[in-house]
Amino acid sequence: MSNGIDHLPWGFSEVEPGREETYRTRGWNENVLHVYPRTFNEVRPDGEEHRGLGTIRGIIEKLDWIKESGNTAIWLGPIYESPGLDGNYDISDYYKVNSELGTLDDVKELIDAAHDRDIRVIFDLVPNHTSDQSEWFKASSDPTHPDHERYRDYYIWRDPIEGELPENIVGGDRLEGLPSGLTVPNNWSSIFSLPQIDIVRERYGGEIPEGVAIPALTAWVWNEARQQFYLAEFMKEQPTLQWKNPAVSEEIKDVVRFWLDLGVDSFRVDVMNHIGKDTEFQNEEPAPVGSEIGAYNPGVTSPHDQWKQERLVSHWPELGEYVTDLLSVLDEERYAGRNIRFILEDWMSALGDDTRLDELRPDKATVFNFETLLNTNRAGWVAGNMGRLIRKYYEHIESLPGAVPNQVTGNHDTDTIRTRLGSAATARAAHFMLAALPGALYTWQGDMMGRANVIVPKNLQQDGDIGKRDGERIPMQWDASENGGFSRASSEKLWLPSVDPDIYQGDNIELQSRDPNSPYRLVASVLLRRLSDAALRDGGVRMLRTDHADVLAFARNDPTNPRRQVISVTNFSQDTVSASIYDTEQFGGEVTLSSLGSYRTGREVDLGRSIELLPDESYLIDSSR
Structure with a gap:
């Protein structure tokens, strides 16, 4: 039985002289680690007591690990001065660093140290609202x-x-x-x-x-x-800025200039679609009963859940004008040659809105590919569904001159990929498949080690207005020491609780680093392969037909060797399956990476016959003709 996917002709396959380098400097094949500063790592000056909260210096300490893991960029959650009611997304001063996290000098040191390691630094920009303490x-x-x-x-x-x-x-x-x-x-x-x-x-x-x-x-x-x-569309302490006022636009552009001049390489722009509003302030129509309600409150439906509709508070006609104005900063002569690109948060595009922000300035800004993210869950993880989404997305990207595609495993607003998909093996298969696609790959910090969400007791929650995002934001598990090596503070002082000691003592980055078949080592291996393999780094993508409904396959061409392809094959089921793959133009190859571990690699496969995949397995075939 076919998975119903027609082949997709090569995209991005015409590599002009010097264009490979352009792709890289634009973030074409970038591996971006999404760091949540408050729960990543705490390092304090000598003699200063640990507070149970991550710091800028804690990120600096882990830069070597970040690079060794195959990451070429870090996206930092907001580090600005903030009361911290919404994880620092309630900003009181865009020009100051939150003193709980560090100092401006710490940020300068972080930028310099990251650049010394060829790691780009992406900041979070929040242009829709401020704190009421601003x-x-x-x-x-x-x-x-x-x-x-x-x-x-x-x-x-x-x-x-x-x-x-x-x-x-x-x-x-x-x-x-x-x-x-x-x-x-x-x-x-x-x-x-x-x-x-x-x-x-x-x-x-x-x-x-x-x-x-x-x-x-x-x-x-x-x-x-x-x-x-x-x-105040979010917390009552987060008043909404009036982008109809040109002075507001100029203020935010000045913020961008300040941090770019300091050495920040790019910005992820928070809830970009919300800065456009209906200026007549008409009533919102309720969402249809039983409709999909959006990213912030998944799985809840009701006749009066109209806040999910969001048609008059986002994607209003003036939005394109505001976004274009913000991006005009990147055209200024002072930034010539830096190839700065913004990555825009826009959930509404993924939910079917006709307005596409990535069409405004595709050479300067890309929208997160949330449609794939929203389908890496138990309901959406179907070979035919994912194949159609991938095909649609890359056809869209191909139509935008200068656009850079991306894939996302998760972020601070979503459950970890393991939690969404229900098992560690399925999560690794999804991570491998996404990593084999063209463009930038954004990996949530907890997804690096295949971690599941935890239930945070109500009295320890920090995400008060949403009440559901703390589970993926808990501290990193670095080693078997107290609090998983995240902080030397007593456990009751932690901003968010760590997992139980019996968990972090038996499952942490240090232990996983020793095991070549651990979730961390397997994820790192595919990230590193994305950087070293010409096909995964710069090649086009083509969907391949298979004869099994649970198997999805696509090929990446090697622009340096027209006889070579790297083929990604993924089994979406919990059964061992055999599948034939068509349209490969290849005869055979070697399995070089498997989401199940090294014991599945090194074997030859005959692409003219059925190939075997174990349950929840995704692997890469290096194939030449």
């Missing part, structure tokens, strides 16, 4: 502030209207002080409304009856000083 917001929200006139319109402010709350939302603690008879400007609601589900569940004794509506939190917060509402 000096911008303090001035904007207080009519008596000496800088009020300058910052008055930096945020989205609206007058109240007469009436009652729309039926799909509740006020929570966002409407304190609101005069009786007045209500919010419209029915827009907070993306961080997941706690509402627990509230309704408790109301019904633990289980929500079918058909009961779950209202969302309003996205509006009452401000007594201005007698107006400000928009």
Whole structure:
């Protein structure tokens, strides 16, 4: 039985003289490790007590490991000054470093040390909102502030209207002080409304009856000083910036210039699609009952879960103008020759929105390929489904001049790939398959060692408004020492708890480094192969037909040797299968890497006959004709 995949003609196969180097400097084959600074590694100056929180110096200490693991870049979660209510995504000062994490001198040392190792440094940029502790917001929200006139319109402010709350939302603690008879400007609601589900569940004794509506939190917060509402799509402490105001755009561009001038190589741009809003502030239409609700609150459906719709608070027509304006910084003469590219977070493209931000300036910005990410789970992990997604994605990328593709194993907003897929073996197979595709590969720090999520007790959670992302953000397990070598602080001081001692003592990076068939060593082996193999580094991709519904195969051509291909074959089932592969233009080859370990490598395969794959196996065949 065929997996239903038609072959995809070679893309990216015409390698012009010198173009290979252009691909590399643009991040063409970049291996990016997503580092969450608060839980990566803690190093403090001599004599300073450990606090149970990762530091910039802790990242510096692990740079050699990062490079030896096959990573060529690090994407750091926000390190800016912040109250830390949303993992530093509530920024109070874009120009200062959070003192809990380190100093500006530490950041400069990190950049220099990374560059000495040919590791690029990617910062997180958060242009949609700030903390309510930002000096911008303090001035904007207080009519008596000496800088009020300058910052008055930096945020989205609206007058109240007469009436009652729309039926799909509740006020929570966002409407304190609101005069009786007045209500919010419209029915827009907070993306961080997941706690509402627990509230309704408790109301019904633990289980929500079918058909009961779950209202969302309003996205509006009452401000007594201005007698107006400000928009806060996430936490109430994260007021939304007004991108319609050109001064806001200039402020964010100045932030970009500051860090680029300091040596930062690129930016990942947080919730980029949200900076465009409906300027008429119309009511949002509720999402259809039973519809897919989006990335932040997966798996919850209800007649009043309209906050998942997000059509008027993201991807509004002006968004393209704002994004293009932000990217114009990269055209400035001072950045000529640096090949700086932004990577944009845009969940709505993955959820079927017609607006594609990667079409605006494909030579300067790429959108995360979240469609593949959202399907590396038990429901989406089907050979035919993944094959169609891969084909669609690379055909789209091929149509964008200068675009750089990417694949993502996970990030700070999603469960680890092992948790999403349900087993360590399936996760390794998925990681191998994604790594064999063209473009940049983004690997979440926990996915480097094949770690599963843990359940963080409610009294120890830090992700209060979402309540579900702490499980993948727990500290790294470096060795068998206290707290897995992450911190010398007592366990009760850790910002997030480590796994139990019996787990980190038996499963950590140090132990996995000694075992060539461990999750870490296997992931590192395929990352290193991406850098050394001309086919995986610079070659085109072509989907291959197979005669088995659970087997997906594609080939990468070697631009330095027209007779050579590297073929990726993946078994999506939990059974041993035999499959024939067509359209390879090859006769045989050698299995050089397997997600199951070295005992499966070194054997010859005849591509003219069926080949065997064990359950949850993905391997690479080096083939020449």
